[in-house]
Amino acid sequence: xxxxxxxxxxxxxxxxxxxxxxxxxxxxxxxxxxxxxxxxxxxxxxxxxxxxxxxxxxxxxxxxxxxxxxxxxxxxxxxxxxxxxxxxxxxxxxxxxxxxxxxxxxxxxxxxxxxxxxxxxxxxxxxxxxxxxxxxxxxxxxxxxxxxxxxxxxxxxxxxxxxxxxxxxxxxxxxxxxxxxxxxxxxxxxxxxxxxxxxxxxxxxxxxxxxxxxxxxxxxxxxxxxxxxxxxxxxxxxxxxxxxxxxx
Amino acid sequence: xxxxxxxxxxxxxxxxxxxxxxxxxxxxxxxxxxxxxxxxxxxxxxxxxxxxxxxxxxxxxxxxxxxxxxxxxxxxxxxxxxxxxxxxxxxxxxxxxxxxxxxxxxxxxxxxxxxxxxxxxxxxxxxxxxxxxxxxxxxxxxxxxxxxxxxxxxxxxxxxxxxxxxxxxxxxxxxxxxxxxxxxxxxxxxxxxxxxxxxxxxxxxxxxxxxxxxxxxxxxxxxxxxxxxxxxxxxxxxxxxxxxxxxxxxxxxxxxxxxxxxxxxxxxxxxxxxxxxxxxxxxxxxxxxxxxxxxxxxxxxxxxxxxxxxxxxxxxxxxxxxxxxxxxxxxxxxxxxxxxxxxxxxxxxxxxxxxxxxxxxxxxxxxxxxxxxxxxxxxxxxxxxxxxxxxxxxxxxxxxxxxxxxx
Numbered sequence: 001x002x003x004x005x006x007x008x009x010x011x012x013x014x015x016x017x018x019x020x021x022x023x024x025x026x027x028x029x030x031x032x033x034x035x036x037x038x039x040x041x042x043x044x045x046x047x048x049x050x051x052x053x054x055x056x057x058x059x060x061x062x063x064x065x066x067x068x069x070x071x072x073x074x075x076x077x078x079x080x081x082x083x084x085x086x087x088x089x090x091x092x093x094x095x096x097x098x099x100x101x102x103x104x105x106x107x108x109x110x111x112x113x114x115x116x117x118x119x120x121x122x123x124x125x126x127x128x129x130x131x132x133x134x135x136x137x138x139x140x141x142x143x144x145x146x147x148x149x150x151x152x153x154x155x156x157x158x159x160x161x162x163x164x165x166x167x168x169x170x171x172x173x174x175x176x177x178x179x180x181x182x183x184x185x186x187x188x189x190x191x192x193x194x195x196x197x198x199x200x201x202x203x204x205x206x207x208x209x210x211x212x213x214x215x216x217x218x219x220x221x222x223x224x225x226x227x228x229x230x231x232x233x234x235x236x237x238x239x240x241x242x243x244x245x246x247x248x
Numbered sequence: 249x250x251x252x253x254x255x256x257x258x259x260x261x262x263x264x265x266x267x268x269x270x271x272x273x274x275x276x277x278x279x280x281x282x283x284x285x286x287x288x289x290x291x292x293x294x295x296x297x298x299x300x301x302x303x304x305x306x307x308x309x310x311x312x313x314x315x316x317x318x319x320x321x322x323x324x325x326x327x328x329x330x331x332x333x334x335x336x337x338x339x340x341x342x343x344x345x346x347x348x349x350x351x352x353x354x355x356x357x358x359x360x361x362x363x364x365x366x367x368x369x370x371x372x373x374x375x376x377x378x379x380x381x382x383x384x385x386x387x388x389x390x391x392x393x394x395x396x397x398x399x400x401x402x403x404x405x406x407x408x409x410x411x412x413x414x415x416x417x418x419x420x421x422x423x424x425x426x427x428x429x430x431x432x433x434x435x436x437x438x439x440x441x442x443x444x445x446x447x448x449x450x451x452x453x454x455x456x457x458x459x460x461x462x463x464x465x466x467x468x469x470x471x472x473x474x475x476x477x478x479x480x481x482x483x484x485x486x487x488x489x490x491x492x493x494x495x496x497x498x499x500x501x502x503x504x505x506x507x508x509x510x511x512x513x514x515x516x517x518x519x520x521x522x523x524x525x526x527x528x529x530x531x532x533x534x535x536x537x538x539x540x541x542x543x544x545x546x547x548x549x550x551x552x553x554x555x556x557x558x559x560x561x562x563x564x565x566x567x568x569x570x571x572x573x574x575x576x577x578x579x580x581x582x583x584x585x586x587x588x589x590x591x592x593x594x595x596x597x598x599x600x601x602x603x604x605x606x607x608x609x610x611x612x613x614x615x616x617x618x619x620x621x622x623x624x625x626x627x628x629x630x631x632x633x634x635x636x637x638x639x640x641x642x643x644x645x646x647x648x649x650x651x652x653x654x655x
Contacts, residue, residue, distance in 0.1 A: 033549040115268055161434030
């Protein structure tokens with residue numbers, strides 16, 4: 001879920017619905033003006049969130065409010081954001097704020113392993129995970145260095161491209177997941193391009209988790225025409241069908 | 249100033265604290281491949297010979313170092329010279345880099361080219377290089393720039409390039425870069441992204457600077473040959489900063505040469521009204537590199553404005569940030585109306601219609617020349633010709649070229 005799309009209250013309600021549907025981890029995307037790794041759905045969501053000009057303080061207090069919500073609290077929340085935002089606040093301050101807002105980990109999609117040394121040690125000091133990404137274009141020797149630096153789980157990018165729904169996942173994905181499984185004890189979670197229960201069913205025996213973003217966030221586009229409850233109901237229904245495909 | 253100024257970037261693409269690589273993991277392998285291909289190319293005399301051949305026979309290099317005698321008289325001080333990048337094929341310095349990078353793409357066996365463009369000059373230059381070598385090309389261009397630069401859109405399309413209007417964000421250069429990066433994320437195995445300025449992740453700032461350094465190398469040799477010495481001041485406009493980087497780099501180890509970069513001062517000094525990143529920005533991360541950036545207090549990229557479509561960029565090349573902080577290059581700004589004035593002045597006094605980007609640098613050259621003795625030499629990088637800007641300048645002057653008649 002994008003934090004603040006279209007406003008913090010809705011985000012919190014959407015997260016409650018995801019928890020009710022059975023989500024085991026919730027990823028909160030911090031909106032950024034120039035998201036190069038994201039497809040049109042997430043970008044539009046960021047644009048909607050940013051149109052209200054939420055400050056970083058507002059987004060962090062949204063995270064804090066989930067820590068105080070007894071339904072959401074047991075389910076770990078992760079922050080997903082551009083290093084541009086982290087750098088501007090100061091990595092040390094940001095990591096402290098993230099930890100005290102109840103986030104269990106960070107995903108920083110534009111911070112490759114070489115540039116991640118400082119943030120990694122700050123995260124370790126604050127007791128939160130820095131989740132790194134492995135993609136289909138990552139050479140195997142490089143993947144080994146990423147696995148060594150990664151904590152929490154490994155974010156396995158399914159496709160070469162940006163976030164967003166895809167009708168097909170590449171067959172080579174299963175091979176790569178098998179290889180990764182042999183190299184690490186960290187849980188493997190697949191994201192990018194996953195939107196349907198049948199894709200989840202195909203992946204379930206190969207992975208420990210499936211990450212779905214655009215397919216859920218897309219429903220928030222309908223709030224102006226159909227109202228908030230209809231959008232949240234759709235999100236909950238999709239999340240429920242995805243979760244039951246994980247544990248049929 | 250020690251010789252070490254030119255010894256950048258390091259292996260990680262760092263210019264002091266600036267530069268580096270802040271990109272999605274998907275792009276890292278392609279950037280590594282590009283770095284390796286570039287290292288091999290510059291160690292290969294055949295690559296240099298091929299690059300130089302095309303610069304000479306296709307681009308028309310070397311272009312002249314021209315004495316602007318009437319502007320010199322008007323300023324009433326130091327002699328002003330123009331390095332005539334406007335006389336290159338396609339009318340600007342951008343072609344130097346496009347030829348170099350398309351040659352690299354061929355070496356890497358990548359059959360498709362993409363590029364971003366602001367004013368359209370880099371798009372036209374890349375479309376031209378792709379036509380020359382028979383490669384398919386897609387250029388991303390903000391919708392606002394498509395409106396301002398119709399002629400360049402027509403030129404690109406005529407050469408077989410697909411122009412993709414970008415409708416997200418501010419619909420200008422910055423959004424065009426975002427879209428080009430997204431395309432590259434999905435097509436990286438078969439596509440080379442010809443980035444047009446000294447911005448973006450390592451190794452682009454270095455590659456673009458090196459290909460553009462032909463400007464400064466020729467200027468340096470021409471000064472020694474025609475004038476018997478190095479210039480006293482060298483001035484160039486800075487958006488992302490490619491013509492300036494190419495002009496300045498061969499002079500950075502010459503402590504007697506004062507280097508001045510001129511950014512877009514826009515309408516005013518308030519946020520959103522200018523694009524003077526090095527005057528008003530702070531270090532931050534944008535488009536894969538650490539450099540000065542115009543951002544709000546949370547790190548969201550600020551809106552920018554310039555009369556010139558080639559200068560309205562909220563970031564700047566990391567090497568410029570390094571030169572700024574080390575004090576090797578001074579950076580200043582020229583506002584919209586001074587740039588327009590300077591466009592008309594140069595057109596009337598020298599018979600040269602400069603690009604609006606270039607007009608920013610000419611304004612500063614007039615100011616600097618006026619304060620120095622006649623024996624001094626001020627060189628301006630005349631980065632491009634103004635044909636592309638005529639419609640926009642006419643519009644701003646209250647004329648409509650579609651319906652205009654001669655009085």
